[in-house]
Amino acid sequence: MENFIDKLSNNQRKEMERQFEIYSTGVQEILPAIELKNKIAKSIFNEVPLKVKLGLDPSAPDVHLGHTVVLNKLKQFQDNGHIIQLIIGDFTGKIGDPTGKSAARKQLTDEEVKHNAKTYFEQFGKVLNTEKVELHYNSEWLSKLNLESIIHLAGSITVARLLERNDFSERYSSGKPISLHEFFYPLMQGYDSVALESDIELGGNDQHFNVLMGRHLQEHFGKEKQVVILLPLLEGLDGIEKMSKSKNNYIGVDEEPNEMFGKAMSVPDELMIKYFELATDLSLDEKKKINEDLEKGNLHPRDAKMLLSKTIVKMYHGIEASKRAEGNFKQIFQKGELPEDIPAIEWVGGDQIGIIDLLVELKLQTSKGESRKMIQNGGVRINGEKVTDIHENISVENEMVVQVGKRKFVKLKM
Incomplete structure (x- = not known):
């Protein structure tokens, strides 16, 4: 790539350094950093925005703060006038990203992909200006590849290189099966960068292999190579595990x-x-x-x-x-007081109900098992009084306040 840094005026160089400091702060790794500087310089010199890519695997519809780490970095690029390329992996989602998995991922249906993608985009609007985002579905180009094109694509990488991935190598060494289609996931994700001629790709540090594949394939197809920016994973509220809904250590962007x-x-x-x-x-x-x-x-x-x-x-x-x-x-x-804005729910049930059934009915807990555990741990109160008996029958009254944990309150209206 031509050197644009030396072509900049003093003011343009200051702008390049300003942007570089913003983009490089809080990241795990930039591969390679000097190329990022040069791409910023090229953008400033030619007055052409950079194309910054994020690929999304629509395997689940809920977005939490862990997902927003990369979104906040994208917003920094967007605030400086660069183009954000969001790629919904509707084609690759049917393969299933094997990253970090000890077994093959469940392949999604078209309906699941579309539902999750729609929800993703709505929630991403809380961080990004979605009106200024390029939204792509990678089936636009991947579904058009014929067998000859796929064989040519597969010929750009060796099996030994693919087995360098920790998840593949661990499964291979332990005798766990690896389906042939799983090898195609990083190739397909990398080809997205070829199709969109992306300048930069962002990803979590667990995506190291996948995002570098885009750089490798761009070079294979004679295109300018993208720069890769890897971001750290955000630990959840337990301070140990990666933020995850399954670990119940998350803060959701749609939570009240x-x-x-x-x-x-x-x-x-x-x-x-x-x-x-x-x-x-x-x-x-x-x-x-x-x-x-x-x-x-x-x-x-x-x-x-x-x-x-x-x-x-x-x-x-x-x-x-x-x-x-x-x-x-x-x-x-x-102050140890009740909140002023307790949500009110109209009660249409009977005058008497078991405490476990009450919590589930009010959707303060998702199951009877969770309700039982919360009561046994002393986390349930009725009008400020702790409930200790999981078999207790509650006499429902108007204005009765039900509290679960430290943050969930409901006031019943008869």
Whole structure:
């Protein structure tokens, strides 16, 4: 690639350095960093925006803060006028990404892919300006490949190279089956970059092999190679495992403000800076100031966590909802009072009901097993009184307040 850095004026070079600092902050790795600088320089010199790609495997419809790490980085590119290419893997989703899996992934149906993709895009609108996003489905080009084209594509990589992937090598060495179609997933994902002539591809650090495949295939097809930016994975509220709905350690972007605020307040102290860095839209200077103040003792960790919680709620629900959630949290946890805005539900059941059935009926718990466990752990209260008997029958009254855990409240209306 031609060197554009040396062609820049002093002001253009300052702009290049400004953008590079923004894009390189909070990332795991840039492959290679000098090429990213040169691509930014080329964009500035030619006044042509970069094409920044993110591939999405629509295997589940729910988006949590862990997913927004890469979205926040995309927004930085979007804020500087670059083109965001979101690729819905409707074709590759039917293969199933084998990354990190000890067995073949379930292949999705067309209906599942379309439903999940629609939900994804709606939730991504909370971070990105979706009106300025290029949305692609990779079936646009992958379904048109004939057998000859696929064989040519497969000829660009060796089996030995594919087996370098940890998940494949571990399954191979332990005698677990690997279906031939699974080898095609990284090839298909890489071909997306060829079809769209992407300049940059973003991904989590668990996608290292897949995103580098795009760079490899672009070179194979005689195109300018993309730069790869890998982002760290965000640990969940347990502080150990990657944020995941299945681990129940997540903050969902669609959760109501009080729940979101309360969950953010439970982020482990040692992860606060990482959450500020990866999961908020604060400026680079604001993040540096928070870090410095915490290190010098000028900012108490509790106050920092309040700021983190307010910032997260504001990003997804607005400033007024953030203020209300803060007030609600202080009222419950600092003053020991009931929140003012308890949601009211009209009760149409009988006058008597078992406590377990009541919790499930009110959708405060998803199952009788979860309800039983919550009661046994002392997490259920009726009008402020703790319920300890899983077999207790409740006399339903008007204005009765049912509380589950620290953040779920419901007021019954007869």
